[in-house]
Amino acid sequence: MSIEEIKSRLTIAEVLQHYNLNPNKNNMLRCPFHEDKTASLQVSFTQNKYKCHACDKKGDVIQFVQDYEKLTKHEAILKCASLANESMSQLQPIPTTTAKHITHNLEHITFLEKMYLSFRKAIFNSPPAKEYCSSRNLDFEKLDIGFNSGQFHHGARKDEKLINTCLEYGLLSKGGTNSRTGGQAYKPFGNRSIVFPLKNKENQIVSFYFRSIVTTSPPLEGCLKGGVVSKHFYLKNRQGLYPNYPNPDTKKLLLTEAIIDTASLLQIDAIAANYSLLTCYGTNGLNEEILNALKPLKQLEEIIFFFDGDKAGNEAVTKYAEILRELHPKAKISQVETPQEEDINSLLQGHESEILTHLIEQRKDVIATTRETKQEAISSFSIEDTSHFNGELAKQTIKVEPKQEVQKATPESKKQITNNGQPITFLQQENLLQELNKLIEQSGIVGEENSRLLLFIIASSYKTKQPLHAIVQGSSGSGKTHLISKIADIIPQEDVLRFTRITESSLYNWGEYELVNKLLIIEDLDGLKEEAMFAMRELISNQRLSSSVSIKDKKGNIKSTKKEVKGVFSSLSATTKGEIYEDNMSRSFLLAIDESTAQSRRIIDYQNKKYAGEIEPKDQEKARNKLQQIVRALQNYDVINPYATKLELPQEVHKIRRLNEMFQSIVRQITLLNQRDRALKNDKLITQIEDLQQATEVLFESIILKVDELDGSLRQFFEKLKKHLKTQEKDFTQREIRQAFNMSKSQCSRFIIQLVELEYLITMNKGNLRKICYKVDYWDDYQKLRIKIKEKLLLQIEKLRPNTTE
Template sequence: MEISAIKQRLSLSEVLKHYSLEPKNSMLKCCWHNDNTASLQVNLEKNFYKCHACGKTGDVIQFIEDYEKISKHEAIKKAEGLMNNEQLSVKNIRGTADNLGQTDFSGERSALFLENTFSYFRKALYCSNPAKQYIEKRNLDNSILEIGYNSGQFHHGERKSEELINNALEVGLLQDKGLINNRTGEKGYSIFANKCIAFPLKNKENEIVSFYFRAIVENKNGKHFYLKNRSGIYPGYPKSDTKKLILTEAIIDCASLLQIKEIRENYSLISCFGTNGLNEEILKAIEDLPELEEIIFCFDHDKAGKEAIEKYAKMFNDHLVMSQGFFSFVELPNKDVNETLQLHDEEIFTKLLEERKFIFSDEENGSGVADHLQPKSVENTGISTKENLLSGNRTQTNDLQNPIDFLQQKELLQNLNRLIEKAGIIGEENSRLLLFLITISYLNKSPLHGIVQGSSGSGKTHIISRIADMMPQEDVLRFTRITESSLYNWGEFDLFQKIIIIEDLDGLKEDALYALREFISNQVLRSSVTIKDKKGNNKSSHKIVKGQFSSLSATTKGELYEDNMNRSFIVAINESEEQTEKIISYQNRRNAGEIDRSVQEKAIGFIQKIVRNLKHYEVINPYATQIQLPNNVKNKRRLNEMFQSIIKQITIIHQYQRRVASDNYLITEIEDIENAVEILFESIILKIDELDGSLRQFFEKLKKAFKEESFTRFDAMEVTGFKKTQLQFYLNDLVRLEYLKQIGFANKGFKYKISYSDNIQKVRKDLKEAFTKQLEELKVNATEHKRTPNGSETNTRILTKSDE
């Protein structure tokens, strides 16, 4: 019987009466602590209790569990007995299990242990931020679904016992590899499927008989894990009156559909264990459905998924006797069910099911599987062929179809840049695109980092906040301030695959900057901390925080954070009059109601879906040795690595247009290098220039206005538009760097004269020409390689690798 049904039919007053407990004025003496005055309040109308002293609270099943000190499974059995007027004791409930010896760990004893373990897994999920963030990222609702988390702690603390260890070894949750704890001398065990979310597999009696585990972090041993001697079905055996059954390829796909109310109420669901995972137990369960009319395949939208549908449809057609003989499949707009759920509203599945295609239908004369099921190339089955199917999806706008359609466009970066402008960043064309590429690197093994530099009020915080708005919000952490020790105190995986936004780098103390610098360089912080043991004694411990994150920061300063800046891309805010006019014009139009705010929100939402649709790839750049940075750049070694990283990011964002090698590597094209040079050009200039971005713009205005003339700070204020404090700060910097000469005395007012007029425009021109020359040579060499025998062999090798 379902737990919800038990709670509806069994009242708390019946349970209290069974235990001879009579509340007075809805109060009882608490059973779980030494209670001199009645502090346990019972609400007999809502079947709820709460102790105002010790905090115990719960429903009828929880009361039985707490009162008799039994497991959840035993409490449910007891509650069912009370409903049937059976005076069951704990001994009656446990009878069968207690009679089973340790050598025969099967049946009810095994189910009871797995039920208790899964109860612990469910509680562990609520205590783990990485696990909660993972299921949120996958759009899974743990308030509807049965999802747990194996934190690796289920056999520690008060729960630890010899019986628990033996049971865990028997089912395979622990593995004996002869480990010894060096500190305590106790025997240690390897934990199976550690740091994985867990889904229960159930038998015909709806008992948990096994688990499926999915890793939430990168695991060298794989992503998917099952207990030994796997049995059971997810989410459970279908009801005997099932008429329409949906088969999915994977458990997370099945869970994605299971949380949609309309599907849950009108269909039964079973998950296969992959394209070759329709096993005997699932087949038998389907064969035992007397009223089954239709099987609907909801497999991945790839070659393997289509071939599996074809194979299983033929098998069912030969062996199953169904009242209608119908088999159908859903053609997904994205790779799989879960990805479709992430990129669309759940209503799309109603539309997809309505538009499902039948196999062996009359119009196809029953002659095998329909032609439209046969595997086709990506080019022939692109999302654009499904316009009528997706016409009701709100993610579409007048010029946007679907994230994958968008990512397949020829001029992807130009169109993406225009979309970013629609999302609210005006001007700053190359800067905003560079910041976007930096930010989406948080899913890669080597994320990137950016620092936006500008004077006070220039809009530097606005641009990084807007870029953050375009990212999946569950992955974004925004900070106004970071204290000296705060980065050391996060959980081990709390900053894994995250985006960190620091609104004001100027407010960070040196220790905080050091921690951030080390985090960026090594992706891990290790600290020795003092903790108290169970006896209250102080002892040393080793704390680790892993940080695979990208970051954006804003600052008004430059050289003060040189060590941090060397590890980051520097982006200077455009403070020109032209850019100011663009921003003011946009602000005025927005305030006048001429700009539709819904267009901006739709653009932000669509960009978020684009980011969610990007997958991580390693990248091979066959041209990496053929293009060089200029010799006069500062920190050339680090900048070269950053330059190559941006090329990789541009290749990754073109992943739907680039060749993929057999070992899952994307191959960079010359076009990606051209785009990287264009986008990164200003950042490279800043690395060459002695002046930071805003100071350079200030100095160029002075050079243009005064040339050989002397000027006062009031003259500079009129020309540049800066107020007293910021103006004096810049003037002092330029005097210190000997770009300006200070004339006169303070009591009479200083005058200034340009003492060093460098030609930054010539530097820009020379750098541009150097890159252009190298790119032209790349293109010529690539053409010659295709024509010459040796070049043909090289080109063929790359093509063969990707074609595999």
């Protein structure tokens, strides 16, 4: 077999497939010949060649095999001959007519790809096209978009072969006689339109979709009856998919109604990276080619519809869902709830791109219809593709028989969807927080009644737009890390990120949306350096990190770009040194671990029962699973608190502005937890007085810590010390306190030094310079302050209650 025969029989696509290399939608892949972090190697299927823009490797199939396997030229030729023989052995003899057809198809593809390159260059030189893309929030530099100015057959470009080929493929039609020259005039198809390429299974361009940028007269080709100007055009005998055929390894497939909708999603990295996208060409456009493209997807786990929020879009989802359920019975079918009369692109024009990711994340399951309705949907689905030429809009006629109204999900049916309704029913209880607290205890968290409930409320806020944060402070070995880890266990594990350590710049290197709607567990804040603490503060305060970074483009050039990380997450952290993190503590709820003797006794009793086999691990696991299901069942609503202006926090609180915002946030989160028992007004939950009272009860200890200048562990030590001394006049030594409290020397010394620095204690030498004694200098009435603050808060709430007496 000669070298020319090898090259003619063996395609670059077959070589790449042999080495399991898959180009992307732009026919680019990471170069295997150098360390390539971005796709730099360009593949030309029509020329059967490749070229790397970074390392300048290029050539044909033989050169690729030689470079890839590091062979000699002779060895590479033998290898390619073997591959060509394998390829030929799998083929039947090709009839002459078929061979001509294949040759014609290759010529067709080659011509369309050259035309698209022309369209692609034109968009960069057309201000109207760029303005139109900007008005639709389409990034033409990032997306595969061209522009047809209608000039490709004029002037120096005028060529008889070009014109005849354009006439054959539908890009031109004859338009009578030119009034100036007397020669033949031509009408360009899709004139003044942006152009999207449609591709076949081999990722080759086989057709175009045109979207007119002209919104006023004069009428364009494709004018429909009644003088209405058409804006959408396909070439005749339309084929190909947009943006391309799905990857065989696709697990989550997102279907849209229109090409511009798909393009809108493609430019959002968080969506393009996690979903395969495919356009359905309208509510009647799920054609045979699309269905055939979906059949081989053996790993498909979920099909997601993101159609327009109108009646036609919803009906199409119902119809298509049953067809695809027959095609992939094991795949989950879900639907993004698009706002009424909106579509993907209109949402992108009016909002930040985050709304699209949020809507996708909040998608709902499409409920299977009855057998009769399913059969009706399938039997009524009949498409006749009548794509036309000569400037007419490509049409699809649909034959729809009358069908039954599909029953929508009711609150009762939703109970059956979510684990037989158990989480929904649980959320409908009047004493919900108390029952949740019992369930938290059953999951394995002993004592800490208020703290564990507050931490659960804070952790569950990760699903909202304004998530909450908490820092648990306690001495070494007090169980603070154990507590937050146990809370993390009762949150859906797919949404939890646990960190023992965070390096200085690691938070800047997350993907833009990888920290959105997550719960972060930081086991020890003491291990974080200042740069990491700064990044954490910025994420909590501003919900984003923005940095300028250097990257290498596909040609290997280094350029600067903006990298942004969204930080819409809740967090639980633990520390022994609360006073060090003043800036972080002011942004978070502060909780002190219970280090009392009574709590130690409860933990020891629990441990003993566990080892004695009196506690059943399956019961704990059951409680954890139930709490996770409850969190999953929560829906995100906006909350209105009509009492927000009528409740004041104590003026003694440090940084009262932030604490007031945090208090209102807890009220909002408690209202959300009680959503099944709260009124809705304009799709917003209304806070009740009970929510205020529950927030005050559960948040009281954290408010007290904000009032107190001593952190939680230090306050517990000082109160225990006062109880031991009984009077302010009595002096003491460190040894006396260590023995009385059964405390280590380092821990006792650290507490006493802090109290001396804060002028709560003074030192005394008592005639012996070696023996240092201490005495309480400031004997505050902490308990009295607690009672005063709580009474003040509860009295305000009582005054808000309606007077029921006559």
